[in-house]
Amino acid sequence: MAIIKTDNLTFEYIRRDEEGNVEGITTAVDNVSFEIKRGEFVAILGHNGSGKSTLAKHLNAILFPTEGTVFVDGKDTSEDANLWDVRETVGMVFQNPDNQIIGQVVEEDVGFGPENLGVPTAEIWERMEESLKAVGMYEFRKKSPNRLSGGQKQRVSIAGVLAMHPQCIVLDEPTAMLDPIGRKEVIRAVRALNDVEKITAILITHYMDEIVHADKVIVMDKGKIAMAGTPREIFSQVDKLKSLSLDVPQVTMCAHKLREAGLNIPEGILTNDEFVKALQQCQ
Amino acid sequence: MLRDITLGQYYPAESVIHRLDPRVKLLGTLIFLTSLFITKSFYGYIPALLFLIFIIKASKVPFSFMVRGMKAIAFLLVFSVVLNLFLTQGDVVFTWWKLKITKQGIQTAGFMAIRLTFLIIGSSVMTLTTTPNNLTDGLEKGLGFLKIIHVPVHEISMMMSIALRFIPILMEETDKIMKAQMARGADFDSGNMFKRVKALVPLLVPLFVSAFRRANDLAMAMEARCYRGGEGRTKMKPLKYHRRDAIGYLILALYLGVIIALRILLK
Numbered sequence: 302m303a304i305i306k307t308d309n310l311t312f313e314y315i316r317r318d319e320e321g322n323v324e325g326i327t328t329a330v331d332n333v334s335f336e337i338k339r340g341e342f343v344a345i346l347g348h349n350g351s352g353k354s355t356l357a358k359h360l361n362a363i364l365f366p367t368e369g370t371v372f373v374d375g376k377d378t379s380e381d382a383n384l385w386d387v388r389e390t391v392g393m394v395f396q397n398p399d400n401q402i403i404g405q406v407v408e409e410d411v412g413f414g415p416e417n418l419g420v421p422t423a424e425i426w427e428r429m430e431e432s433l434k435a436v437g438m439y440e441f442r443k444k445s446p447n448r449l450s451g452g453q454k455q456r457v458s459i460a461g462v463l464a465m466h467p468q469c470i471v472l473d474e475p476t477a478m479l480d481p482i483g484r485k486e487v488i489r490a491v492r493a494l495n496d497v498e499k500i501t502a503i504l505i506t507h508y509m510d511e512i513v514h515a516d517k518v519i520v521m522d523k524g525k526i527a528m529a530g531t532p533r534e535i536f537s538q539v540d541k542l543k544s545l546s547l548d549v550p551q552v553t554m555c556a557h558k559l560r561e562a563g564l565n566i567p568e569g570i571l572t573n574d575e576f577v578k579a580l581q582q583c584q
Numbered sequence: 585m586l587r588d589i590t591l592g593q594y595y596p597a598e599s600v601i602h603r604l605d606p607r608v609k610l611l612g613t614l615i616f617l618t619s620l621f622i623t624k625s626f627y628g629y630i631p632a633l634l635f636l637i638f639i640i641k642a643s644k645v646p647f648s649f650m651v652r653g654m655k656a657i658a659f660l661l662v663f664s665v666v667l668n669l670f671l672t673q674g675d676v677v678f679t680w681w682k683l684k685i686t687k688q689g690i691q692t693a694g695f696m697a698i699r700l701t702f703l704i705i706g707s708s709v710m711t712l713t714t715t716p717n718n719l720t721d722g723l724e725k726g727l728g729f730l731k732i733i734h735v736p737v738h739e740i741s742m743m744m745s746i747a748l749r750f751i752p753i754l755m756e757e758t759d760k761i762m763k764a765q766m767a768r769g770a771d772f773d774s775g776n777m778f779k780r781v782k783a784l785v786p787l788l789v790p791l792f793v794s795a796f797r798r799a800n801d802l803a804m805a806m807e808a809r810c811y812r813g814g815e816g817r818t819k820m821k822p823l824k825y826h827r828r829d830a831i832g833y834l835i836l837a838l839y840l841g842v843i844i845a846l847r848i849l850l851k
Contacts (some may be wrong), residue, residue: 336849361808363807363808365806385810385812387809388807388808388809389810392808392809393805393808395801395804395805395808397798397801399753399798400798400801400802400805401802401804401805402749403746403749403802403805403809404748404749405715405716405717405748406717408820409717409820409821412820412821413809413811414809414810415804415819415820416817416819416820417809417810417811417812417817418810419816419817419818420818421818422818422819422820422822425818425820426820429820446749447752447753453606461809462809465809465810480655490780
């Protein structure tokens with residue numbers, strides 16, 4: 302069964318002027334339907350204002366659809382009775398690491414989620430230990446979050462979600478405010494969770510190199526799904542991505558240009574190794 | 585200036601006072617502060633002094649650290665002592681030009697000095713030996729009985745701990761905005777008082793905007809992590825009384841007894 306399923310999901314923002322009169326309606330998410338299977342690593346792509354963050358916030362019942370439905374583990378998110386179940390099933394990591402850490406010590410922040418769920422004290426400590434170890438932050442457990450780097454803070458946030466034992470974790474541009482090293486750390490942690498713990502991961506991003514390892518990619522544009530498929534399928538269509546003002550990874554771009562110039566290189570090259578192999582073969 | 589205020593800072597050390605339950609320390613501070621105002625004679629301050637020395641020794645916090653906290657209020661202290669010294673009416677002991685010092689003045693000023701000093705040192709012992717988190721936990725549990733009259737104790741303590749967590753972040757942000765405004769020619773350091781206050785407006789407006797934005801983000805993150813108020817919440821670090829806390833309460837009761845007895849005996 303699909304862990305997340307959306308059915309004609311539509312969400313509208315009502316814009317108001319200073320007096321509070323309705324100025325107009327912006328459709329942030331427009332008639333979107335998709336399914337995410339258990340254990341998948343799905344990337345959602347799109348440039349600013351494409352509706353990807355709004356979509357993400359529907360997945361753990363922070364926003365509710367204007368029209369259509371979102372099912373999480375078979376439960377309708379817009380029903381009040383399902384609210385806490387949905388939020389327990391789908392954890393969410395946000396963009397700004399400073400604005401989502403509640404505890405004053407790393408371990409206390411990781412304990413915050415389980416505390417809210419009413420987990421017994423001894424188990425909270427176990428969960429704290431295992432989730433901090435899973436993201437490689439266990440030795441920092443006594444530190445103040447203010448002393449950590451951006452990538453470390455973001456990994457603490459992931460551990461905080463992990464401690465709630467979610468089945469799915471949604472990451473809303475977790476790397477947008479990080480330096481390249483921090484970005485790598487976070488993506489590595491997410492991939493490890495997906496590979497080892499089999500947690501469904503939904504990564505929302507606009508960095509192309511982060512989605513190369515995803516099982517499925519959904520490209521959003523103007524609130525609609527513009528493209529969907531495996532990374533290879535998506536990156537085979539360089540021109541279409543360009544028209545959606547999205548970049549492609551450097552290797553893919555380079556291979557694409559060489560192909561255009563007449564070299565016999567397949568479309569959708571994703572990694573350096575593949576590129577080297579393809580170049581060797583075409584000689 | 586801000587760095588000099590040790591009031592509200594934590595001094596990490598391994599001592600009985602540090603390990604004491606925050607509820608004991610909160611009640612202790614309350615009793616100590618009350619005792620300063622119960623006493624009506626100088627002799628009454630001897631047990632308070634002894635008690636304070638005992639606590640400071642037991643807390644293993646260097647005494648110099650507490651005195652540093654006094655610097656911030658030194659002005660206030662001198663100000664109130666001087667005012668009391670010269671403005672209290674009564675039997676004149678000393679006159680110089682238009683200023684008179686009276687017997688009652690000396691007495692009130694003395695009381696004032698002792699009270700303020702003890703008050704500051706007494707309360708800084710508590711904050712120096714208790715982490716902010718422990719303190720809010722103690723407040724939540726210690727004032728839990730107020731829930732009966734619908735005081736949102738959990739919410740208040742949650743707000744306090746979030747505020748404490750965000751102080752360094754907002755400080756950093758202030759610094760950033762200040763530099764950004766200075767780069768555009770803002771001047772925070774010159775002009776009279778009025779001008780300087782006015783110069784703060786372009787600093788405070790963006791700071792408030794960003795604080796609200798942060799608050800909004802944080803609320804969303806808390807809800808996403810299933811926060812739904814204090815009901816049905818468990819504690820990662822629950823407060824539990826130990827033997828030392830019982831002894832602490834006993835010592836407090838003894839101290840309170842001595843103070844009340846002195847007040848009755850030394851009319």
